[in-house]
Amino acid sequence: MDRYSHSMPNTSRTKSAVVTGAFSYSGVYIARRLLEKGIEVRTITGHPQRPNPFGNEVQAFPYSFDDPTALERTLRGSQVLYNTYWVRFPFGSTTYDTAVDNSLILFECARRAGIERIVHVSIANPSLDSPFPYFRGKAEVEEAITRSGLSYAIVRPTVLFGGSDVLINNIAWLLRHFPVFAIPGTGEFPMQPLHVDDQARLCVEAGASDQNMTFDAAGPETYSFAEIVSMVREAVDSRSVLIKVPVHIALNLARLSSLIAGDVVLTKDEMRGLIAGMVVSEEPPRGKTSFREWLHSNADTLGRNYASELDRHYRSGRAFPFNETQ
Ligand SMILES: NC(=O)c1ccc[n+]([C@@H]2O[C@H](COP(=O)([O-])OP(=O)(O)OC[C@H]3O[C@@H](n4cnc5c(N)ncnc54)[C@H](OP(=O)(O)O)[C@@H]3O)[C@@H](O)[C@H]2O)c1
Numbered sequence: 001m002d003r004y005s006h007s008m009p010n011t012s013r014t015k016s017a018v019v020t021g022a023f024s025y026s027g028v029y030i031a032r033r034l035l036e037k038g039i040e041v042r043t044i045t046g047h048p049q050r051p052n053p054f055g056n057e058v059q060a061f062p063y064s065f066d067d068p069t070a071l072e073r074t075l076r077g078s079q080v081l082y083n084t085y086w087v088r089f090p091f092g093s094t095t096y097d098t099a100v101d102n103s104l105i106l107f108e109c110a111r112r113a114g115i116e117r118i119v120h121v122s123i124a125n126p127s128l129d130s131p132f133p134y135f136r137g138k139a140e141v142e143e144a145i146t147r148s149g150l151s152y153a154i155v156r157p158t159v160l161f162g163g164s165d166v167l168i169n170n171i172a173w174l175l176r177h178f179p180v181f182a183i184p185g186t187g188e189f190p191m192q193p194l195h196v197d198d199q200a201r202l203c204v205e206a207g208a209s210d211q212n213m214t215f216d217a218a219g220p221e222t223y224s225f226a227e228i229v230s231m232v233r234e235a236v237d238s239r240s241v242l243i244k245v246p247v248h249i250a251l252n253l254a255r256l257s258s259l260i261a262g263d264v265v266l267t268k269d270e271m272r273g274l275i276a277g278m279v280v281s282e283e284p285p286r287g288k289t290s291f292r293e294w295l296h297s298n299a300d301t302l303g304r305n306y307a308s309e310l311d312r313h314y315r316s317g318r319a320f321p322f323n324e325t326q
Contacts, residue, residue, distance in 0.1 A: 001093055010063075014079045014207065016040040018115075020057055020106070021084040024162050026121065026157075028083050029200030030057055037204070040325050042108075044074060044085075046313065047076045052253070061276060064103045075113035080207045081106075082119045083275055086138070088309055089267045092121040094138035103141045107148050112197050117151040119201075119207045124158045124216050126300075132273050142214070153206035154226070155199070159279040160293060170265060172279040172303020173194040174257060175238035184250035184271055187226030192280040194219040195289035216281035221291050224255055226276060231292065247275065263308040267318060298325035 005020045015280055017034050021027035031041045031054065041058045048060040061074040063085070067144035069153060075081065087099045112179045126138035145152045175181055202217045219283065223231070228243060245253070273279070296303070302325055 004324075007190055014039050014043070016078040017082060017207070018042050018044060018075055018078045019058075019082040019084070019300055020044045020063075022054070023047060023052060024084070024245075025166075026196050026199055027082070027084045028053060029163065029197045030084070030203050033204045034151065034207075036186040038235050040078075042074065042147060044071070048089045050103065059074055062100070063106075065105050068105055071106065071109040074111045075110050075115055075313075079116045080119060081110045081115045081117075082121075082203055084121045085219065086121075086149065087313075089264060089270070091264070091310070091314060096133050100137050100140050100144075104144050106149070107144060111148060111150055115150065117146060117153070117207065117210075118148075119153045119155065119203050120145050121203065122154050122156045123180075124156045124281050126156065132269050132276075134269060134273070135278065146212075151210065152212055153203075153209065155185060155203050155206055155217050156215065156216040156281075157194050157199050158192045158219065158281055159194070160196045160199055161193045162289070162294060165325070166195065166307045166309060168193065168228070168232065169305075169307045170261075172232050172236050172238075174307045175229070175233050175240045175304075176303050176320075177239055178257075180243060181233070181240045182230060182245045182250045183226050183229060184245065184247045184252045184277055186242055187229070189226045189275050190222050190280045191228055191274070192222045192285065193228075193291045194287040195291075195294060198287035198289050204239050215286070215321065216283040217287065218281035218283065218285045219287035219289065219291055220285045222280060223291070228291075231295055232302070235295045236303055236307075237299075247271065261306055263306070265311045281300075294326075301325050 017039050019027050019031045019041055022031035023045050032233045043058050043060050044063055045060055046063055048062050064070045122142055123138045126135045128139045130136045142154050184212050199217055251268055260271050
């Protein structure tokens with residue numbers, strides 16, 4: 001691991017952990033690995049009533065950012081907090097600023113509750129100077145953790161695939177349903193996808209360490225966006241024609257697909273971030289799962305159903321889909 005600083009109390013004998021979002025996407029994999037190690041897991045979620053993939057093994061509590069005493073009570077008794085909380089894009093009254101503020105409330109409650117270590121999931125290439133508000137907000141939250149006085153690991157994934165993933169799944173869904181797929185610009189911007197369970201492994205390993213650390217979590221293979229789309233097209237046996245279009249046209253087509261899907265398929269910032277090569281790492285890859293091999297093993301299920309961000313986070317009552325792919 002890179003960028004160590006001072007040593008903190010050893011938390012490798014963790015008995016109890018809190019995972020935010022253990023009923024959602026990547027948090028499921030973290031919780032599963034912790035349970036396999038015999039660690040008690042609680043979750044904090046915006047949907048405590050959502051079907052619980054762990055039965056009685058994981059108790060759910062609401063985020064209650066507006067009631068820090070309740071949040072502190074939920075965290076008390078655990079040694080490690082695995083934090084996946086963030087918002088993909090601003091929507092309605094939810095903004096990156098509220099996500100930053102809520103993250104800071106969570107960390108302060110963790111400190112007061114006696115949490116010894118935070119494993120925080122960030123993103124590759126965060127920066128306070130980033131032109132992308134997502135990456136700026138992530139950098140602000142990282143800075144708050146390093147100043148919190150708590151022992152920490154900051155894990156910076158590139159882009160995740162596997163399980164109930166959104167991006168790769170929805171590329172496959174579009175390729176299955178539309179006769180044409182528009183690739184923005186040259187399509188030659190790089191992506192280094194990381195399997196969601198590799199991400200969970202790295203988080204759980206980082207949780208057992210006693211060092212402060214910040215590191216990228218990237219997959220073993222790098223492809224251009226155009227290569228990824230071609231590989232997915234071939235895997236799902238799509239006849240969709242791939243065309244390269246100017247970015248502004250690709251954006252308009254993304255808006256049109258959003259209307260058809262009743263979701264936000266890709267935001268302008270997300271497209272600009274992809275084109276700027278934000279989802280790759282310059283560090284040695286820590287993921288082990290080959291995207292190419294995974295794609296071939298999961299081609300039958302990939303993209304059969306659309307993965308809706310708005311259903312998952314803004315339309316209460318909709319169940320979170322689990323494990324369309326492995
Ligand atoms: N997915 C990727 O490809 C990727 C790539 C790089 C970095 N990351 C980072 O990895 C972390 C986990 O990502 P994920 O995709 O696994 O996220 P997720 O499971 O969809 O959500 C993680 C947590 O954030 C909450 N959340 C998400 N959107 C929200 C919203 N709009 N309003 C309120 N709460 C919201 C979820 O609430 P509920 O519990 O109510 O669902 C859940 O507890 C995030 O910090 C993300 O920035 C993800």
